[in-house]
Amino acid sequence: MVLEKEEDALEPVSPSSQYFNSSALNVSVLGVLETEVPIDDSKTIPLVRDVFLPINPRFSSIMVIDENGEKRWKKVEVELKDHVFVPIFPEEMSPQFYDEYFEDYLSKLSMLQLPQSQPLWEIHLIKYPTSNAASTIIFKIHHAIGDGYSLMGALLSCLQRADNPSLPLTLPSVQPRVDTSGDHRTIFKTVPKIFSLLFNTVSDFLGSLMKSSLVEDDLSPIRSGDIGIEFRPIAPTTMTFSLGQIKQIKATLGVTINDVITGAILLGTRLYMQEMSKGSSDHSNCTALVMLNTRMFRSYQSIKEMVKPKAESPWGNHFAFLHVQLPELVASTELNPIEFIRKAQQIIKRKRSSLAVYLTAAFIEIVKKLKGHEVAAQYIHKTMVNASMTVTNMIGPVEKMSLANHPIKGMYFAVAGNPQSLNITIVSYVDKLRLTLGAEKGFIDAQKLKSCIEEAFQMILKSVACEIQQKN
Secondary structure, three states: OOOOHHHOOOOEOOHHHHHHEOOOOEOEEEEEEEEOOOOOHHHHHHHHHHHHHHHOHHHHEEEEEOOOOOEEEEEOOOOHHHOEEOOOOOOOOOHHHHHHHHHHHHHHHHHOOOOOOOOOEEEEEEOOOOOOOOEEEEEEEEOOOOOHHHHHHHHHHHOEEOOOOOOOOOOOOOOOOOOOOOOOOOHHHHHHHHHHHHHHHHHHHHHHHHHHHOOOOOOEOOEOOOOOHHHOOEEEEEEEEEHHHHHHHHHHHOOOHHHHHHHHHHHHHHHHHHHHOOOOOOOOOOEEEEEEEOOOOOOOOOHHHHOOOOOOOOOOOOEEEEEEEOOOOOOOOOOOHHHHHHHHHHHHHHHHHOOHHHHHHHHHHHHHHHHOHHHHHHHHHHHHHHOOEEEEEEOOOOOOEEEOOEEEEEEEEEEEOOOOOEEEEEEEEOOEEEEEEEEEOOOOOHHHHHHHHHHHHHHHHHHHHHHHHHHO
16 A cells, blocks of 8 residues: 555654564554453443544554555554454353353454554453453554553553542652672773673674574473464463562562562473473473563653653663573472572573673664565564563552543453463562463463462572571
């Protein structure tokens, strides 16, 4: 479709948005809100029209190709009836019955691709009570519109504080890490740090290129390696952890919340792999792609600030992959669960401090310029296919939210269309942290993996309690 002259000033589609909406990748985000009261769907259309659509022009735009072959966002008239769905389930059944119906609906929804002929989003209202909620709202938004940070900002623009709608929602500030190791101005400390930075940057960059092109993870209980995994249904399974307990571990070990939950995921995954290998030690080479937000931010900005030119925390897709090797399990008599957190911290801290993610981004941009965005998208696809899993996390508000006077009991999100057998997403809300397993249906036993990660967290908590007692 060629643009008319008056439409030539439309915003070009960013390279990352083109990658996520290509022949190689077609990725969407499923955001789930669990309400405390039944949904009044009479308010849905006005809310979407008056609040959701004005958030960003991309919610009213489709991708088109201009006369030069470049993709652009073209504004169109939005037919809300094509975007808002209210499925019909059997009436007057138990919450446990609706649990299965909802899980099946979400699994099928994850397989369906959003139509390219209309704006790339949908809203699904589940008006039946499950074990977790009186009603459930599902937002399905294409990754081409924005990443998790952008979509969280958009979602928060539609929500208010449940206790006082006139007050803004509060989100935890992300404070920069402070290096307290002393004075770095002496040449004896500066020079080794520069050499270390250069070595880590080159090592991580070359390692990333190898893993994205030549080196595949082993086939394992969490990696089937089958072609076309992105078109198979996933079995979204959630679990909840106490932020209070996570912060206790964080304070005791001197790490971050992200380090704690990543360590628990890595340990739990290894426990699952061992159990699925009939109890024998599983030495499979496995890599987790940990998503890194590359924006310079301390907290979420308003949508108005995010869409400004040269914004510090701009709208769109601004992230990078960190390749994190899963540590192997040792004999159970020697296993120290805390070591998984320390290893996760060491790997992530070192990789964050190198410049490899920026070199990788520059490399992909060079590939795009030389061979086009489809080839660049294939490179990103190969990066995901060669790894075993992806871990993504987001920060949610510390107060309970409300949507059109519907208090939100819980929230979580999942990724659809990712070419991996396992995707793990994490989001905080009030005093809880919700972890979602997007597991390949029929290959990964999601319930068993869930119990292994929960067991890993309890093992870590117990080890930290013992460490506190020893110090006292």
